[in-house]
Amino acid sequence: MAATTAVRPGMTTRLRRWEGLPYWLVLPTVAYLGLFFVWPMLQAFELSVRVGGVWTFDPFRTMYHDIKFGQAFRFTMLFLVIIIPLQFALALVMALVANSSIRGRSIFLFIFILPLGASDLATGLIWSSIFTQHGYLNTVLQGVGFINRPEIWIDPTHQTRILFEVIAAELWRSTALITVILVAGMQGIPKEYSEAAEVFGAGFFNRLRTVTLPMLKPAIQVALLLRIIFAFELFATVLGIVGQSTTTLATEAWNWQTGYLNPHVAAAYATLILGMSVGLASIVARLLRTKKEQLMR
Amino acid sequence: MIESPFGHRQVQAASCGTKGGAVHELTSPARWRALAAILAVATLAVVVAASAGPASGHATSSVTFMSTQLTPVDEQQSFLNVVLKGSPQSVSFVAASSVPQLTSRVTAEAQAGKGSIDLAGATVGDLETIAPYLTNLADVAKALKKAGIPASLMNQAKLGTKQQLSIPWMQATYLMAANKKALPYLPKGADVKHLTWGQYARWAKNLDAHFGQPEVGFPAGPTGLFPRFLEGYLLPSFTGHLVTSFESPRAVAAWLYLKNLWRFVNPQSLTYNFMQDPLLSGEVLVGWDHVARLNGALSQQPSNFVVFPAPAGPKGRGFLPVLATIGIPKTAPNPAAAKQVIEYLDGISPQAKTISAEGFFPVVAGKLSEKLGPGLLKIAGAVKLQQTSKDALPSVLPIGLGGQAGAYAKVFVDTFTRLVINKEGNPQGVLKSEGDTLQSLLNAAGAHCWQPDPPSSGTCTVG
Numbered sequence: 001m002a003a004t005t006a007v008r009p010g011m012t013t014r015l016r017r018w019e020g021l022p023y024w025l026v027l028p029t030v031a032y033l034g035l036f037f038v039w040p041m042l043q044a045f046e047l048s049v050r051v052g053g054v055w056t057f058d059p060f061r062t063m064y065h066d067i068k069f070g071q072a073f074r075f076t077m078l079f080l081v082i083i084i085p086l087q088f089a090l091a092l093v094m095a096l097v098a099n100s101s102i103r104g105r106s107i108f109l110f111i112f113i114l115p116l117g118a119s120d121l122a123t124g125l126i127w128s129s130i131f132t133q134h135g136y137l138n139t140v141l142q143g144v145g146f147i148n149r150p151e152i153w154i155d156p157t158h159q160t161r162i163l164f165e166v167i168a169a170e171l172w173r174s175t176a177l178i179t180v181i182l183v184a185g186m187q188g189i190p191k192e193y194s195e196a197a198e199v200f201g202a203g204f205f206n207r208l209r210t211v212t213l214p215m216l217k218p219a220i221q222v223a224l225l226l227r228i229i230f231a232f233e234l235f236a237t238v239l240g241i242v243g244q245s246t247t248t249l250a251t252e253a254w255n256w257q258t259g260y261l262n263p264h265v266a267a268a269y270a271t272l273i274l275g276m277s278v279g280l281a282s283i284v285a286r287l288l289r290t291k292k293e294q295l296m297r
Numbered sequence: 298m299i300e301s302p303f304g305h306r307q308v309q310a311a312s313c314g315t316k317g318g319a320v321h322e323l324t325s326p327a328r329w330r331a332l333a334a335i336l337a338v339a340t341l342a343v344v345v346a347a348s349a350g351p352a353s354g355h356a357t358s359s360v361t362f363m364s365t366q367l368t369p370v371d372e373q374q375s376f377l378n379v380v381l382k383g384s385p386q387s388v389s390f391v392a393a394s395s396v397p398q399l400t401s402r403v404t405a406e407a408q409a410g411k412g413s414i415d416l417a418g419a420t421v422g423d424l425e426t427i428a429p430y431l432t433n434l435a436d437v438a439k440a441l442k443k444a445g446i447p448a449s450l451m452n453q454a455k456l457g458t459k460q461q462l463s464i465p466w467m468q469a470t471y472l473m474a475a476n477k478k479a480l481p482y483l484p485k486g487a488d489v490k491h492l493t494w495g496q497y498a499r500w501a502k503n504l505d506a507h508f509g510q511p512e513v514g515f516p517a518g519p520t521g522l523f524p525r526f527l528e529g530y531l532l533p534s535f536t537g538h539l540v541t542s543f544e545s546p547r548a549v550a551a552w553l554y555l556k557n558l559w560r561f562v563n564p565q566s567l568t569y570n571f572m573q574d575p576l577l578s579g580e581v582l583v584g585w586d587h588v589a590r591l592n593g594a595l596s597q598q599p600s601n602f603v604v605f606p607a608p609a610g611p612k613g614r615g616f617l618p619v620l621a622t623i624g625i626p627k628t629a630p631n632p633a634a635a636k637q638v639i640e641y642l643d644g645i646s647p648q649a650k651t652i653s654a655e656g657f658f659p660v661v662a663g664k665l666s667e668k669l670g671p672g673l674l675k676i677a678g679a680v681k682l683q684q685t686s687k688d689a690l691p692s693v694l695p696i697g698l699g700g701q702a703g704a705y706a707k708v709f710v711d712t713f714t715r716l717v718i719n720k721e722g723n724p725q726g727v728l729k730s731e732g733d734t735l736q737s738l739l740n741a742a743g744a745h746c747w748q749p750d751p752p753s754s755g756t757c758t759v760g
Binding site: 067068128132133134149150152154155156157239241242243244245258259260261262 | 394395397509510517518519563564565567568569570578579580700701702703704706707711714715718719
C-alpha cells in the first residue's frame with residue numbers, strides 16, 4: 001500500500017472542492033437553525049420594542065412596573081444562587097460514587113438518572129402531591145408523630161418555604177444531568193495523576209481538591225452553563241407545585257402571552273431572560289476558561 | 298492512501314480495475330451503519346407523518362367545530378365520545394385555548410373569503426364580537442321551535458342584533474358547595490340556601506376555630522375561575538354594579554371584606570384550579586366554583602355534599618349565568634351539515650347527555666330525569682334557586698373586550714393580589730391605579746357597559 005499518492009493535475013481541483021465540503025455539509029443545519037431559531041428570536045426582539053409599528057420601550061416599562069415583576073425576579077435569582085452550590089455538591093458526590101470501584105456502581109448511576117425521565121410539569125405535580133395538605137409528607141410526619149395535624153406547606157405568606165420546596169423538586173429532577181456531565185469528565189481524567197498523588201501521600205480529599213477538581217474544570221464549566229440556562233427557564237415545576245403562590249420570570253412571560261394576551265410584554269420578559277442567561281453564562285465561561293495545557297492529556 | 302477532506306483519517310484506496318484510478322470504497326461495517334441510520338430516519342419520518350392525523354377520532358370529518366367551551370381534555374373526550382355519539386354528521390372538535398383564538402380565526406377567514414370552521418361555539422358575549430361574520434339561523438330556530446328553548450335565551454342568542462345569529466347550546470353558572478360536616482358550624486339563624494356574606498364570614502371563622510385550620514377554598518390557581526367570582530359575585534353584591542362603581546366606597550368595603558375573610562381561607566387556594574379535588578380530598582369543606590368543576594365531587598359523593606347559591610350582599614345576590622351558543626360562520630365549508638349538528642345538539646337526548654357528561658345544563662324545556670343521579674339533581678336545584686331568588690342580581694360575562702379580555706381579568710386579579718395577598722395599606726389608592734388601567738383597556742376595546750352596569754352610549758366609564 002503506498003503511503004502517498006502522486007498528485008496529478010485533475011486531483012488538485014478535486015481536492016480543493018473537497019476542502020469546501022465541510023461547509024456544504026453543515027449548511028442544512030445552519031439553514032434550519034437560522035430559520036427556526038434565529039429568525040423567530042429576531043422577531044421576538046422586534047415584538048419587545050415595536051408596538052403597532054412604533055419603536056418603543058413601553059413593553060419593558062410595563063414589565064418593570066408590573067406588580068409581579070419584583071417577585072418573579074427575586075425568586076428566579078434566589079433560586080439560581082441557592083441551587084447551584086447545592087446541586088453541584090450533590091452531583092459531585094453522586095459522580096464520585098458512580099465513578100468509583102464499589103460494587104453496583106452502575107446500578108447507582110441508573111437510579112440517579114431515573115428522575116431525568118420526568119418532565120418538569122410532571123415533577124411539579126409529583127412534588128405537589130408530596131407537599132399538599134393531605135399529601136405524602138404530612139402523612140409521614142403525622143404517622144411518626146412529628147405533627148398532630150396536617151401542616152399547610154404551600155402557603156404564599158411563607159415564600160422562603162416555597163422556595164425550598166421548589167429547590168427540593170429541582171434537585172430531585174435535574175441533579176442527574178450535572179452528574180452525568182461530571183461522570184463523563186471524570187472518566188476522561190487519567191488515573192495516573194491520582195495514583196501518583198496517592199503515592200506521594202495525598203489522602204482522598206486532598207486528591208479530590210488538587211487533582212480531580214482542577215482536571216474536572218471543563219466539565220464543571222459545561223454543567224454550570226447548562227444549570228444557569230435551565231434556572232432562568234424555571235416554569236412548569238413552580239406552576240405544578242405552588243400554582244399562583246409565587247412566580248418566576250418564565251412564568252410571567254407565559255402569563256403575559258397566554259393569559260393577558262400581550263405578546264409585547266411577554267417578548268420583553270423573554271428578552272430579559274435571554275440577556276441575563278447570556279450575560280451570566282459569559283461570565284462563567286470567562287472565569288472557568290480552561291488553559292490549553294489542561295486540555296492536553 | 299488519500300487524505301480525507303477533514304484531514305484526520307486515512308481512507309484506504311482500492312483499485313477497481315480502472316487504469317490508475319483511485320476509488321473510495323466504504324468498508325462493510327460502515328456501509329451497514331449508514332444504511333441502518335437511513336432506515337431509522339425514514340421509519341421515524343413515516344411514524345411522525347402517520348400520527349399527524351386529525352384531532353377527532355374520525356378518519357375524515359364533515360364538520361369542524363371550534364369552541365371556547367369544553368376546553369379541558371376530559372370534557373372534550375366526553376363531548377366527542379358521549380354527546381356526539383349519535384350525531385348525523387362526523388364532527389372534528391377544536392378547543393380554542395383563548396377567546397381571541399376563535400374570534401381572530403373567524404375574522405381572518407371572513408376577510409380572506411375562505412373558511413375551515415363550520416361551527417363556532419362560545420359564550421354570548423364572546424360570539425357577539427364576531428356577529429358580523431355569522432349566518433342568520435332563522436331556519437334552524439324554526440326547526441327547533443318544539444324544543445321549547447326559552448324566548449329569553451333565544452333573544453340573547455341574537456347577539457344584540459335582530460337576526461338569529463346563533464342558537465343556544467348549553468348553560469351553566471357558579472355555585473357554592475359544602476361538605477355536610479361543615480353545616481353544624483353555620484352561625485345561629487343562618488340558612489345555607491339564603492346566606493349573606495356576613496354569615497359566610499362568620500361560618501368560615503367558626504370552621505377555622507373548630508378544626509384548627511382554614512376550611513374554605515377558592516379556585517385561585519393558574520387556570521382557576523376566581524376572577525369570575527370577583528367580577529360576578531363579590532363586587533356586584535356589595536356595589537350593585539361592577540365597572541361603574543369600581544373605585545366607589547362600596548367597592549372598598551367589598552375588598553376589605555375579602556381581606557378579612559381570607560384569614561379563614563386555605564392558602565392553598567392559590568394552587569386550586571378545580572374545587573372538586575380539594576373538596577373530595579377534604580382539604581377544604583366549603584368551596585365556590587363553576588358547576589362543571591364541582592360536578593365531580595357531587596357525582597362521586599352526592600350524600601356528603603350540598604350545593605347552594607352564593608351569599609347575598611347589601612345590594613343583592615350577585616351571580617353569573619353563562620349561556621353558550623353556537624353560530625355558523627358565513628365562510629363555513631359545510632353549512633348544511635353544520636345546521637344538522639346544531640339541531641342534533643339541541644335534541645332531548647344530547648342535552649341530557651350534556652348535563653350528565655359535562656355538567657352543563659340544558660337550554661331546552663323538559664324535566665330532568667332521576668337517572669341523572671342525586672349529584673346533578675342537587676346542582677340543578679341550586680341553579681334554579683339562585684336564578685329565582687328575590688334578591689337575584691345577574692351579571693353577564695364581559696362583552697366587546699376582544700383582545701383585552703385577558704388584561705381585564707388581570708385588573709381584578711392584581712387588585713386582589715395587592716389588597717388581599719400583599720395587604721397594601723391604601724385600598725382607595727390601589728383601586729384608583731387599577732381603575733386607571735381598567736379604563737385604558739376599555740378605551741382600547743371601545744367596550745360599552747354590560748350587565749350589571751347600566752347600558753352606556755359610548756365606552757364604559759370606570760366610576
